[in-house]
Amino acid sequence: MNHLRFLTPQDMRILITLALCQLFFVGLAQDQQVKLLQNIKSRNVQTLDGLWQVIVDPLENGYYNHRYQPKDNGYFQNRKMESPSDLIEYDFDSDLELMVPGDWNTQDEKLYYYEGTVWYKRSFDFKKQKDMSTFVYFEAVNYEAKVYLNGTLVGEHTGGFTPFQFDITDLLQAEDNFLVVKVDNKRKREAVPTVNTDWWNYGGITRSVHLVNVPKTHIEDYSVRLSSDRKHIEGWVSLSVKRSGEKITISVPELKLNEVTVTDEQGRAQFKVSAKPKLWAPSDPKLYDVILSAGDETIKDEIGFRTIETRGTEILLNGEGVFLKGISIHEEAPFKTGRVTSAEECRILLNWAKDLGCNFVRLAHYPHSEDMVREAEKMGLMVWSEIPVYWTILYENPETYQNAEKQLTTMIQRDKNRAGVVLWSIANETPLSDARNSFLGRLATKARSLDDSRLLTAALDTHSGSFGERVIDEPMGEVVDVIGINNYCGWYYQDPEKCVDVTWRNTYDKPMIMSEFGGGALQGYHGNSNERWTEEYQEAVYKYNIEMLKKIDFLAGTSPWILMDFRSPRRHLKKIQKDFNRKGLISEQGQRKKAFYTLQEYYK
Numbered sequence: 001m002n003h004l005r006f007l008t009p010q011d012m013r014i015l016i017t018l019a020l021c022q023l024f025f026v027g028l029a030q031d032q033q034v035k036l037l038q039n040i041k042s043r044n045v046q047t048l049d050g051l052w053q054v055i056v057d058p059l060e061n062g063y064y065n066h067r068y069q070p071k072d073n074g075y076f077q078n079r080k081m082e083s084p085s086d087l088i089e090y091d092f093d094s095d096l097e098l099m100v101p102g103d104w105n106t107q108d109e110k111l112y113y114y115e116g117t118v119w120y121k122r123s124f125d126f127k128k129q130k131d132m133s134t135f136v137y138f139e140a141v142n143y144e145a146k147v148y149l150n151g152t153l154v155g156e157h158t159g160g161f162t163p164f165q166f167d168i169t170d171l172l173q174a175e176d177n178f179l180v181v182k183v184d185n186k187r188k189r190e191a192v193p194t195v196n197t198d199w200w201n202y203g204g205i206t207r208s209v210h211l212v213n214v215p216k217t218h219i220e221d222y223s224v225r226l227s228s229d230r231k232h233i234e235g236w237v238s239l240s241v242k243r244s245g246e247k248i249t250i251s252v253p254e255l256k257l258n259e260v261t262v263t264d265e266q267g268r269a270q271f272k273v274s275a276k277p278k279l280w281a282p283s284d285p286k287l288y289d290v291i292l293s294a295g296d297e298t299i300k301d302e303i304g305f306r307t308i309e310t311r312g313t314e315i316l317l318n319g320e321g322v323f324l325k326g327i328s329i330h331e332e333a334p335f336k337t338g339r340v341t342s343a344e345e346c347r348i349l350l351n352w353a354k355d356l357g358c359n360f361v362r363l364a365h366y367p368h369s370e371d372m373v374r375e376a377e378k379m380g381l382m383v384w385s386e387i388p389v390y391w392t393i394l395y396e397n398p399e400t401y402q403n404a405e406k407q408l409t410t411m412i413q414r415d416k417n418r419a420g421v422v423l424w425s426i427a428n429e430t431p432l433s434d435a436r437n438s439f440l441g442r443l444a445t446k447a448r449s450l451d452d453s454r455l456l457t458a459a460l461d462t463h464s465g466s467f468g469e470r471v472i473d474e475p476m477g478e479v480v481d482v483i484g485i486n487n488y489c490g491w492y493y494q495d496p497e498k499c500v501d502v503t504w505r506n507t508y509d510k511p512m513i514m515s516e517f518g519g520g521a522l523q524g525y526h527g528n529s530n531e532r533w534t535e536e537y538q539e540a541v542y543k544y545n546i547e548m549l550k551k552i553d554f555l556a557g558t559s560p561w562i563l564m565d566f567r568s569p570r571r572h573l574k575k576i577q578k579d580f581n582r583k584g585l586i587s588e589q590g591q592r593k594k595a596f597y598t599l600q601e602y603y604k
């Protein structure tokens with residue numbers, strides 16, 4: 001019987017709407033499955049770093065026509081005049097050049113405050129190899145990127161601090177390829193982060209770009225870690241093709257571990273082998289060479305093995321209580337200012353953290369580069385890694401949620417093999433509301449579904465209690481494993497010396513990290529300890545806060561705000577700030593302030 005004969009036009013409309021909705025949600029779901037090659041630096045890569053030609057395009061004239069419709073012959077076509085009468089009103093060859101990786105704001109004075117579109121173009125030759133696939137891999141572009149190769153759109157990406165890749169195998173030619181990227185860092189209310197942040201909105205291709213060549217059947221992703229009972233090394237390897245019976249080898253030569261397994265029909269192989277590795281810890285950040293092979297491909301990673309968990313109000317690393325002596329860090333370069341662009345700059349910042357006596361860094365407020373995370377791990381610094389769900393983003397907006405979830409997924413995807421990373425942070429100082437609770441609750445569920453071997457946290461405000469007694473009863477305390485608290489006693493409220501008397505009550509049986517405290521000082525500016533902006537004032541803020549912290553028995557760590565002064569468009573006090581948030585313990589030129597030594601003393 002034909003059921004459709006009994007359907008009214010109204011029913012048909014409902015059915016069509018339902019079908020469209022389903023298509024829409026399937027589309028969304030697929031979009032959320034971030035495909036990302038793990039550990040690209042161990043692959044066959046060709047760098048695209050260096051000078052790129054650029055065109056600054058505030059009106060997006062290279063993209064929209066005068067009717068504000070996307071045009072077919074945009075700047076991504078990189079056209080040239082072919083005869084003297086041709087009208088082409090742009091030319092990458094005679095315009096500006098900018099360094100990649102790098103932000104544009106600190107490379108050209110005219111771009112210091114610029115927020116909008118810049119077109120980047122880079123030409124290259126390419127030696128095609130049989131049976132190989134080539135991806136263009138961007139470590140980060142802030143904030144939106146549209147990527148074109150030889151005039152064809154290969155993909156788009158949103159989010160300023162997470163990597164993305166596109167398969168460009170079929171578009172590559174032997175000579176004169178041109179890669180054009182439309183980069184747009186306009187702030188948007190619905191974006192993550194939103195329009196309002198306390199850091200500079202550095203635009204550009206801020207991290208490295210690579211061409212990655214891999215065999216058609218290659219290892220796409222893997223996870224190698226210590227089991228929670230600390231008796232096994234376990235994990236999985238997944239191939240680029242969904243094919244069963246492919247042989248996979250996982251070896252850790254130093255442990256004489258050599259495991260051979262085969263893929264299932266999803267192209268994925270699981271493994272679990274008895275092992276007793278030396279455990280990764282700040283005192284001995286042991287990393288093992290791990291070699292994975294499948295077909296024609298062999299890749300090497302350096303992986304540490306550890307467990308991280310909580311027991312009541314304690315954090316346990318490898319089963320033992322640990323206090324997280326930390327510092328917060330923005331990804332801003334020492335000395336030159338602007339975005340960090342090299343592993344060397346990461347090492348300078350992290351060495352300063354080591355000098356402070358840290359075993360922990362809070363990488364605020366967005367995923368830092370893979371270099372930063374790997375360098376921290378090598379130095380024995382535990383890492384708090386965060387997504388820019390910051391202040392008042394649009395918690396009611398489904399697209400904002402999808403965006404945040406994708407950034408979270410990519411962060412976990414990229415760094416899941418880093419033993420150094422112990423905490424995923426899903427938010428910073430978010431306002432109380434049902435919409436926010438549901439937003440963060442969903443993010444937490446997602447994070448746990450992707451990775452159950454780390455702790456979840458968020459930097460929260462205290463919303464109840466008085467100046468004298470602060471009470472931790474934020475609903476998010478229920479959701480996270482470790483409660484981060486940002487609290488500026490002695491700076492945004494109260495005189496510094498009164499902070500000693502502040503007491504803390506935790507309504508949750510969970511560890512608390514004081515994820516921010518501090519105050520501002522201009523390096524070299526001296527005076528009384530009650531004079532704002534002097535090093536002595538900042539020193540007093542640290543001194544009395546530390547006295548307060550010492551009395552909190554559920555305190556499991558601290559990451560004061562912040563290692564180094566950093567640029568912020570909210571800091572207008574010309575004589576002192578000059579566009580810098582001055583809460584650094586070190587100036588942007590690397591000079592230590594008095595409070596550096598106060599914290600160092602505490603960490604001893």
Ligand code: GCB
Pocket residue numbers: 198365428429486516561581583
């Ligand atoms: C905060 C924010 C941080 C700011 C800091 C400040 O609570 O989390 O992003 O930079 O305060 O200096 O006000």
